[in-house]
Amino acid sequence: MSDAVLSQFKQKEEKKEEKAGRKLRIGIIGTGGISWVHFYQYAKMNDVEIVALADLEPWKAYERIEQFNLSPDVRVYSSDKELFDNEKDLDGVSICTYHRQHAGPTINALEHGVNVLLEKPFTVTLDEAVEVMRAEKRTGKFVSVGFQPRFDANMKMIKKIVESGALGEIYYIQTGGGRRRGIPGGTFIEDSTAGIGAVGDIGSYSLDMVLNAVGYPKPLTITGYTSDFFGKDPKYNGEDAKRFSVDDFAAAFVRLEGGIILDFRISWAMHPTLPATRLSSARRALSAFRRPTAGTAPSAVR
Numbered sequence: 001m002s003d004a005v006l007s008q009f010k011q012k013e014e015k016k017e018e019k020a021g022r023k024l025r026i027g028i029i030g031t032g033g034i035s036w037v038h039f040y041q042y043a044k045m046n047d048v049e050i051v052a053l054a055d056l057e058p059w060k061a062y063e064r065i066e067q068f069n070l071s072p073d074v075r076v077y078s079s080d081k082e083l084f085d086n087e088k089d090l091d092g093v094s095i096c097t098y099h100r101q102h103a104g105p106t107i108n109a110l111e112h113g114v115n116v117l118l119e120k121p122f123t124v125t126l127d128e129a130v131e132v133m134r135a136e137k138r139t140g141k142f143v144s145v146g147f148q149p150r151f152d153a154n155m156k157m158i159k160k161i162v163e164s165g166a167l168g169e170i171y172y173i174q175t176g177g178g179r180r181r182g183i184p185g186g187t188f189i190e191d192s193t194a195g196i197g198a199v200g201d202i203g204s205y206s207l208d209m210v211l212n213a214v215g216y217p218k219p220l221t222i223t224g225y226t227s228d229f230f231g232k233d234p235k236y237n238g239e240d241a242k243r244f245s246v247d248d249f250a251a252a253f254v255r256l257e258g259g260i261i262l263d264f265r266i267s268w269a270m271h272p273t274l275p276a277t278r279l280s281s282a283r284r285a286l287s288a289f290r291r292p293t294a295g296t297a298p299s300a301v302r
């Protein structure tokens with residue numbers, strides 16, 4: 001896009017207001033890999049205190065207490081259920097469990113009157129997603145999904161440009177990508193813990209970024225395909241090939257309300273360059289060439 005168009009969308013610094021008063025009481029469920037970021041960010045907030053943790057392997061929670069120098073009064077439990085049975089005054093929880101354990105603990109939290117920051121992907125199945133949405137409505141509490149790219153400078157800019165009407169009518173969206181470090185391991189590659197592979201791990205970001213930008217139009221029809229071509233093959237995935245039971249590649253063609261076609265491809269491992277995120281309209285195309293990082297200037301938006 002030309003500088004003249006982009007200059008209409010200058011970004012302003014957002015200032016965060018700190019409120020005095022009682023601190024928010026937070027629990028963290030699942031204290032594995034990504035929980036580190038939740039601990040790190042909460043530690044920077046003066047109005048938040050971490051009061052309870054849960055993990056199926058509680059030693060991980062004790063390690064976090066030490067690592068972040070938390071109070072010895074922080075309670076540690078061995079499951080989300082045990083935590084909610086004992087903690088009666090939580091304001092919110094971060095749910096950082098593997099994908100198969102997203103819906104259950106989230107519904108549990110909501111039923112106990114606790115707001116949720118849930119790691120992506122939202123859920124593994126559509127039925128689970130519906131159950132979580134119903135529980136949210138029933139209880140009046142909030143679930144926010146950790147799609148952090150929504151909040152970085154580039155994606156906020158793209159949404160703003162779309163909403164301004166400067167692009168005109170969008171008729172085609174291309175999105176997807178790959179994983180720089182290839183096929184992951186750990187709890188991401190087994191059906192029993194992950195349930196979905198590249199689609200849930202990184203595809204959920206791509207889909208959320210573009211759908212959020214265009215206001216989440218309803219999907220009308222979907223033609224989808226998944227593959228485990230590289231993940232299942234020891235030639236490419238070594239020992240992990242034996243336990244690999246999710247997808248490593250997916251492609252889908254989605255017809256959205258409003259006459260928009262969404263063309264999606266995601267991969268943990270394939271060779272060819274995957275599509276950048278691109279919104280096409282009659283007037284011009286708007287592309288985010290790389291996954292935006294916080295604070296990046298609009299140079300990544302063309």
Ligand SMILES: NC(=O)c1ccc[n+]([C@@H]2O[C@H](COP(=O)([O-])OP(=O)(O)OC[C@H]3O[C@@H](n4cnc5c(N)ncnc54)[C@H](O)[C@@H]3O)[C@@H](O)[C@H]2O)c1
Pocket residue numbers: 029030031032033034035054055056057060078079080081096097098099101105119120121146148186187200201
């Ligand atoms: N937003 C991001 O940038 C980002 C990055 C990485 C991972 N994630 C997401 O975070 C989630 C966790 O990823 P990870 O790498 O930390 O996985 P992990 O396997 O390292 O950690 C998950 C932890 O959850 C615990 N757990 C599972 N069910 C539980 C339950 N019912 N009660 C208590 N503890 C339970 C497990 O014992 C494990 O320690 C995944 O869904 C992943 O997609 C998000």
